Amino acid sequence: MTxxxxxxxxxxxxxxxxRALIVGFSVGRAGYILYTVAVIVTVLEKTGSxxxxxxxxxxxxxxxxxxxxxGGVIADRFDRASVVIVSDLLRLVLMLSMAGCAFVDAPAxxxxxxxxxxxxxxxxxxxxxxxxxxxxxxxxxxxxxNSAIAxxxxxxxxxxxxxxxxxxxxxxxxxAFTVNAATFAVSATLMVAVRRALRRxxxxxxxxxxxxxxxxxxxxxxxxxxxxxxxxxxxxxxxVLADAPAVRVVIALACAIMFVYGAEQVYxxxxxxxxxxxxxxxxxxxxxxxxxxxxxxxxxAGRLASSSRVRAVLTWVVLGATVPLASLAVISTPAxxxxxxxxxxxxxxxxxxxxxxxxQRVAPRGL
Numbered sequence: 001m002t003x004x005x006x007x008x009x010x011x012x013x014x015x016x017x018x019r020a021l022i023v024g025f026s027v028g029r030a031g032y033i034l035y036t037v038a039v040i041v042t043v044l045e046k047t048g049s050x051x052x053x054x055x056x057x058x059x060x061x062x063x064x065x066x067x068x069x070x071g072g073v074i075a076d077r078f079d080r081a082s083v084v085i086v087s088d089l090l091r092l093v094l095m096l097s098m099a100g101c102a103f104v105d106a107p108a109x110x111x112x113x114x115x116x117x118x119x120x121x122x123x124x125x126x127x128x129x130x131x132x133x134x135x136x137x138x139x140x141x142x143x144x145x146n147s148a149i150a151x152x153x154x155x156x157x158x159x160x161x162x163x164x165x166x167x168x169x170x171x172x173x174x175x176a177f178t179v180n181a182a183t184f185a186v187s188a189t190l191m192v193a194v195r196r197a198l199r200r201x202x203x204x205x206x207x208x209x210x211x212x213x214x215x216x217x218x219x220x221x222x223x224x225x226x227x228x229x230x231x232x233x234x235x236x237x238x239x240v241l242a243d244a245p246a247v248r249v250v251i252a253l254a255c256a257i258m259f260v261y262g263a264e265q266v267y268x269x270x271x272x273x274x275x276x277x278x279x280x281x282x283x284x285x286x287x288x289x290x291x292x293x294x295x296x297x298x299x300x301a302g303r304l305a306s307s308s309r310v311r312a313v314l315t316w317v318v319l320g321a322t323v324p325l326a327s328l329a330v331i332s333t334p335a336x337x338x339x340x341x342x343x344x345x346x347x348x349x350x351x352x353x354x355x356x357x358x359x360q361r362v363a364p365r366g367l
Contacts, residue, residue, distance in 0.1 A: 012141040012148070017197025021136060022148055024190030025129055028088060029156035031183025032122070035095065036060070036265075037284045038176035039111050044269050046108045057265045059116035061258065063123065071123030080128040080135075081195035087128075088188035090121040095181035102174035135198055150301070150352050154294025154345055250355040253314070257321055257351060264325050276334045289338040293345025300346075301353035314354060320347025 012018045043052050075083050094117055101110045133145050272282035304313050324344035331337045 028187035075128035099177035290345035293342030297346025
């Protein structure tokens with residue numbers, strides 16, 4: 001077992017494997033969002049067309065919608081730490097390829113194709129990371145561990161776009177892609193440490209387990225064979241949706257927010273350039289504002305998720321995560337735009353935490 005602090009609120013940070021996981025995931029996410037800003041700005045500078053920017057967003061989002069469930073199956077069927085390592089290494093190679101394309105001034109379509117490949121390579125990462133948590137910390141530490149993971153996306157939205165904007169102002173696009181490749185190298189290295197920690201923890205618990213952790217052996221003990229087939233595992237997940245209306249609502253809202261997010265990714269470069277006068281590099285500061293709001297909102301998200309009036313909370317949170325996009329059409333002052341998007345970030349992280357909590361409460365353990 002991991003060490004306990006003796007107080008009523010044990011900290012998952014005492015587990016070395018958890019610390020390595022958080023740092024590696026944070027670095028990888030910051031680099032990924034840095035690259036997102038860089039590729040959008042690069043395509044916009046090459047084409048000057050919102051349609052081309054839309055194409056970048058489509059190839060980023062479509063694999064998530066179509067192939068996302070298979071990413072979860074991969075994370076569930078194989079050693080999760082190794083899944084993340086392979087994903088990081090594949091994206092490292094793709095980022096170096098993108099840096100080379102930027103250096104030789106390759107056409108915009110090249111970046112669109114590589115963007116789709118990067119998204120596909122990263123699909124198993126988040127479900128693998130989420131699945132590793134129960135193997136790294138004790139059960140009573142999971143709420144705080146989940147909160148830490150949920151907050152990373154918004155911290156990355158501050159660091160990644162800000163660094164991306166700085167690199168684009170001071171240097172060239174290929175530098176941003178190269179820096180992102182380095183972040184994947186760091187993440188993969190730290191995941192090796194996570195895998196070692198999993199082995200030590202499994203040995204300490206006297207559980208015969210693969211490097212992916214005790215969770216996989218538990219699934220077999222519960223009567224759900226690990227090699228039941230991809231289709232069988234997808235069918236199992238959809239069965240949960242059929243039996244749990246609350247999960248269906250949460251997923252439907254998440255899909256709607258993803259649609260809004262995709263539209264926002266297309267509009268923000270144009271808003272920055274044409275309405276705010278901050279240029280293409282200003283896209284990074286707009287994304288960073290969303291991240292700052294998410295970090296601040298994380299402080300109250302847990303309380304909102306525990307509210308007895310979840311429906312009312314969800315209504316206001318969804319409005320807070322969607323209305324700011326429409327308001328950008330009439331805002332011409334950068335500071336006001338940053339404030340509006342910070343409010344959006346706070347609402348979005350609240351929706352994330354409420355959704356994760358709902359699914360954890362309703363879905364069977366192990367899915």
